[in-house]
Structures are given as structure tokens and as C-alpha cells.
Amino acid sequence: MPPTPRYISSHFEPHTTQASSSKTSSSGYGSSNDVKKAISELSSSLEHGQVDTDPDNLRTFGSSENSYHPASPHAVIVRPKSTDDVVKVVNISRKYRVPITAYSGATSLEGHFSGFPTGSICLDMSGMDQILHINEADSDLICQSGTRWEDVNQTLAQKGIPLFFPLDPGPGATIGGMIGTGCSGTNAVRYGTAKAEWFLNVTAVLPNGEVIKTRRRARKSSAGFDTTKLFIGAEGTLGIITEVTLRLAPLLPTKVAMAQFPDVHHAVSAVQEILNSPYGAHIQCVELLDDNMMSAINAAGLVDKPFPTEDTLFFKIQGDDAGVRLTSDVVKQIVRRHGGSKFAFAATDRAAEEMWENRKYALMSSLAAHPGSRCWTTDVCVPVSRLPQLVYETKEDLKQAALRSTIVGHVGDGNFHALILFDNDDELDAVSAAVHRLVHRAIALDGTCTGEHGVGVGKKEYLVDELGEGTVELMRSIKKAIDPLNLFNPGKLYPDDSSKDSKSH
Numbered sequence: 001m002p003p004t005p006r007y008i009s010s011h012f013e014p015h016t017t018q019a020s021s022s023k024t025s026s027s028g029y030g031s032s033n034d035v036k037k038a039i040s041e042l043s044s045s046l047e048h049g050q051v052d053t054d055p056d057n058l059r060t061f062g063s064s065e066n067s068y069h070p071a072s073p074h075a076v077i078v079r080p081k082s083t084d085d086v087v088k089v090v091n092i093s094r095k096y097r098v099p100i101t102a103y104s105g106a107t108s109l110e111g112h113f114s115g116f117p118t119g120s121i122c123l124d125m126s127g128m129d130q131i132l133h134i135n136e137a138d139s140d141l142i143c144q145s146g147t148r149w150e151d152v153n154q155t156l157a158q159k160g161i162p163l164f165f166p167l168d169p170g171p172g173a174t175i176g177g178m179i180g181t182g183c184s185g186t187n188a189v190r191y192g193t194a195k196a197e198w199f200l201n202v203t204a205v206l207p208n209g210e211v212i213k214t215r216r217r218a219r220k221s222s223a224g225f226d227t228t229k230l231f232i233g234a235e236g237t238l239g240i241i242t243e244v245t246l247r248l249a250p251l252l253p254t255k256v257a258m259a260q261f262p263d264v265h266h267a268v269s270a271v272q273e274i275l276n277s278p279y280g281a282h283i284q285c286v287e288l289l290d291d292n293m294m295s296a297i298n299a300a301g302l303v304d305k306p307f308p309t310e311d312t313l314f315f316k317i318q319g320d321d322a323g324v325r326l327t328s329d330v331v332k333q334i335v336r337r338h339g340g341s342k343f344a345f346a347a348t349d350r351a352a353e354e355m356w357e358n359r360k361y362a363l364m365s366s367l368a369a370h371p372g373s374r375c376w377t378t379d380v381c382v383p384v385s386r387l388p389q390l391v392y393e394t395k396e397d398l399k400q401a402a403l404r405s406t407i408v409g410h411v412g413d414g415n416f417h418a419l420i421l422f423d424n425d426d427e428l429d430a431v432s433a434a435v436h437r438l439v440h441r442a443i444a445l446d447g448t449c450t451g452e453h454g455v456g457v458g459k460k461e462y463l464v465d466e467l468g469e470g471t472v473e474l475m476r477s478i479k480k481a482i483d484p485l486n487l488f489n490p491g492k493l494y495p496d497d498s499s500k501d502s503k504s505h
């Protein structure tokens, strides 16, 4: 058996949990005895099979193979089947002061669902995955929060309903987790993010055990402020979402195309001109893949014919035939004017699907091209005009740090991901420092530490820098009002005292 790589043991090793000692926690959370009592009451209140204390599962559910922040295993995993089950779990959590972390698709990237050191209840919502009603005439759908976005779209397609849900984060992500992180994806350039009105109404269980609905099904409402939004990007710290009404969009015919550019600066200026033209509304997605990413796709062996290894834009153009034709002509002209070459459409629907999959599976391609390496994915976002500077400076920085990386970006939104590879602990430390510099670079360019992946554990030290103490304090006040015992996903999102002043490496 090969030796365990050093970075796995030092960075994935759970912190010692107080749950395993008999001391009462000084943090105000339940002692190890309280955790035991909570587990026993959970077992007697729920059905057989809903409560899981298998040590391997507790460890797996308490950390993610896609993030390298400190993590602890959970004390217990609970699999609710209904909103009533969630209420029972929340009440037991409160009775014994045991923190509770919602877990769903487990695709988040910043340590969002890691366990809490005094012992936590992992609430695995992925089994609550039923689509409850489709209201085709009103273009909306009601589902449980564990439903995957891909299943929503597949179900609509199978039923021949020409509607779709346009938020498209990682493969396997679920509606509850997408609300948790305030996600978006490749479609955001046309349809906006989770913070647009794609979630009309949510059913949430609050830390006091109360069940609320934030709205009715009407498309718009000005009845008070937007309590649905309170939960979007809250990372499970304010409520557990159990049901959601989604707004749907009409499904339009789509063509996929790509073009190569001499550098990122030329590519971004072409995108700005295209989006600001009268044809901008036909652009569903525009994605940037840098030269390294294109060679990783080729090296991963996932394509029949290798792509040119230059900075490349992938487009999805939508509309009826005439709209797509006109838009394509304009895009082609603009691409050419900005030094782009080889603007080409996928010849068939299958080829279009394959072309797009190469973008969607960028992480897998980066890893497949470097067998044995691991990858730290990070996400920042800046005003679109600042993106070339951010990409240029970041590539130079990574080169100087001798780090291998690929870059992909939702370029129409100025959203940029660096996928930085490493093989050992020393390289992991260098990656962590490079990510820190990248985040500060983005904030200095009037951007954000996260465009779509959320804060979790990994980005909370940057919030004061980005938003200011007053805004962060407002978030803390809301949290304290709703969850005074700090039981819902503690340790995530809100900077704690030690990180109030953002650190600098």
C-alpha cells in the first residue's frame, strides 16, 4: 500500500472533539454527555436508519475532498424525510445545545459543511428530493430542498415541458445547497444569480423550531422586505430550507460556439462589446478558458480532436433561428475586430454538448491531466473591465510561485476561478498563500472574495476587508436575533474574533 500523502494527514485530520471527553464545553455548547443524550433522543424520535453514527461516514460527511480547511467529523448524521422530522432534530439540537449543519449535494468548496469540534448533528437533506408540483402555466415548480438542479431540468425535459431552471452550479448540487451558497454558474450572464428572483418562496425551519414560509406563489410581491433573500447565501446559519418554489424560464434553442484569442485582454474586450450590443440578450453564456486549461482538456484525453491551446471563449447563443443567425454574424465580426480567430459553431447537438461538457468538467480535466495531483479551486469576481488585469497579475504571481494552474471564468460577469494544483504539504502552503494574494488583488480591484462559491470557512477572514465592519456587524446582529445560541452551522460565514482584522501573509 502506498504511504498516505502528508497533506492528507495534516490537513484532513479532525481536530480532537470535546465530544469524546467528558468535560462540559466552556463554549456554551453541550458536553460530550449532552451529545450522547441528543443522539439517543434522535434515535428514539426518528425511524430506524435515519440516524447514523458510523465513524467513516461521520468523517466523510464532516469534510470535503475539494477543500483544505481544518475540519472535524460530525457526532451524528440524521436523514430527515419531512419538514416535521427537521423540526424534531432542531428541537433536540436546541435542548442539548448541539450544533446542527445542513448537508445536501456536498459540492460546496470552502469547508461549508465541516463538523463542529464539540460535536455536531449533520442534517443530510439529500433524501428530501421530491418534485412536488409543476405549475406549467405559471412557469414555477415546487420541490423539496434536496432536489438536484439537474433532476429538475431532466424531469421537465422528460415531461416535454419547454421550461428550465437556469442556475447551474456544480454537478450534483441541490436546491437547498444552492440557496445556502447563493450560487450561480455559466448561465448567470443571461439569467443572473441565486440572488435574482429564481427562488420565489422557501419553507424554512428556524433555530427556535418554528416553520415559516417566506412568500406565496405570486411572481412578484412588495409585501415587506425580502425574507426569502435572508436565506440566500446564509450557508445554513439562519434556517434549514425544506421546500422551495422555483421560478422557471422558457427553454430556447441554443447553439454553442468557440473562438481563440491572442490573450485574455482581447477576449474580455470582445465580450464587453458583444454584451453591450443590441444582440447581447441572445448570449446565454460566455466562458473563458485559458491556454493551460485548453491543454489540460486535450491532455485529459476527453476530446476526439485536440483544441487549439490558446485563451478561448466558449459561447452559448440562444433564440430562434433568425435571432441566432443575426447574433452569430455580429459576434463573429466583433471577435475578429478584437484579434480573435477560428470562431466556430459545434456542427451537431452532440458536438455542442461535448464542447460544453469540457467547460463544465474543467476541474475533472485539470486533475485528469495531472494524475496524482490535487486541486484547490478558488473563486473571485471583479468588475468585468478589471478582469484582464486580475488574470494577468495572477498568472504572473502563480508563475513566480512555481505553481501549476488552470483558469476558467464566467467572463461575462467578471467571475474568475483558478484551479491550482499541488502534490504535497509544502506546495499546499504555497497554494494557500497564492489564494490569499489573489483574494486581496480582487478586493483591491473593487471586487469580491467570492463571486459564487460562498464564504464557508475559507473566505470569512476577508469579509471585513471587503464589506466593512458595519456591514459584517449587521450580518452578526441578524444571526444573533434569529439564532441566539449560535447552533446553526457555527464557525462558517461570520468572521470570528480572531479574524476580525483580516490577516496578511
Ligand SMILES: Cc1cc2nc3c(=O)[nH]c(=O)nc-3n(C[C@H](O)[C@H](O)[C@H](O)COP(=O)(O)OP(=O)(O)OC[C@H]3O[C@@H](n4cnc5c(N)ncnc54)[C@H](O)[C@@H]3O)c2cc1C
Residues within 6 Å of the ligand: 066, 101, 102, 103, 104, 105, 106, 107, 108, 109, 112, 113, 125, 145, 146, 168, 169, 170, 171, 172, 173, 174, 175, 176, 177, 178, 179, 180, 181, 182, 183, 184, 185, 186, 235, 236, 237, 239, 240, 241, 242, 363, 452, 453, 454, 489, 492
Ligand atoms: C466541479 C464543480 C463545479 C462547480 N461549479 C460551480 C459554479 O459554476 N457555480 C457555483 O455557484 N458553484 C459551483 N460549484 C460549487 C457548488 O456546486 C455550489 O456551491 C452549490 O451551490 C452547492 O450546493 P450543494 O447542494 O452541493 O450544497 P452543500 O455543499 O451540501 O451545502 C452548501 C451550504 O449550504 C448549506 N445547506 C445545504 N442544504 C441546506 C438546506 N436545506 N437548508 C439550509 N442550508 C443548507 C450547507 O450547510 C452549506 O453551508 C462547483 C463545485 C464543483 C465541485
